[in-house]
Amino acid sequence: MSEQQKTKKRKRKKRRLKPLTLVIIIAIVLLSGAYVRNIVKLEIEHHQLVEQNQKLKEERRQLRIELKNVNSREYIEDQARKQLRLVNPDEILFVFPDQNGSTTGDSSSDSNSSDSSGNS
Numbered sequence: 001m002s003e004q005q006k007t008k009k010r011k012r013k014k015r016r017l018k019p020l021t022l023v024i025i026i027a028i029v030l031l032s033g034a035y036v037r038n039i040v041k042l043e044i045e046h047h048q049l050v051e052q053n054q055k056l057k058e059e060r061r062q063l064r065i066e067l068k069n070v071n072s073r074e075y076i077e078d079q080a081r082k083q084l085r086l087v088n089p090d091e092i093l094f095v096f097p098d099q100n101g102s103t104t105g106d107s108s109s110d111s112n113s114s115d116s117s118g119n120s
Contacts (some may be wrong), residue, residue, distance in 0.1 A: 069075045080086040087093045 066075075085093060
């Protein structure tokens with residue numbers, strides 16, 4: 001082989017390598033981009049989970065405090081007033097309608113509370 005033929009072969013190999021190299025570089029860039037995107041998504045998810053964990057810890061702390069107080073007389077009385085709308089015998093329960101016109105609970109008053117409207 002002559003020197004000219006050898007140089008032509010080298011040039012052809014170089015020409016073949018350039019598109020192949022370009023394809024490899026593009027593939028590496030695309031894969032790197034996909035990995036970076038995945039990492040960013042995982043970081044965002046991690047941040048959200050950390051926030052959720054903090055909220056749950058705070059809720060757990062509040063529930064532990066409530067659990068300590070659950071057997072106290074004040075707590076039981078407060079919950080009976082809020083949830084069951086119970087009143088003491090010397091008290092009157094007033095039920096007002098909501099903004100939409102419906103009443104917020106039972107429209108009848110407690111029989112003990114209606115007796116104490118000034119008859120002492």
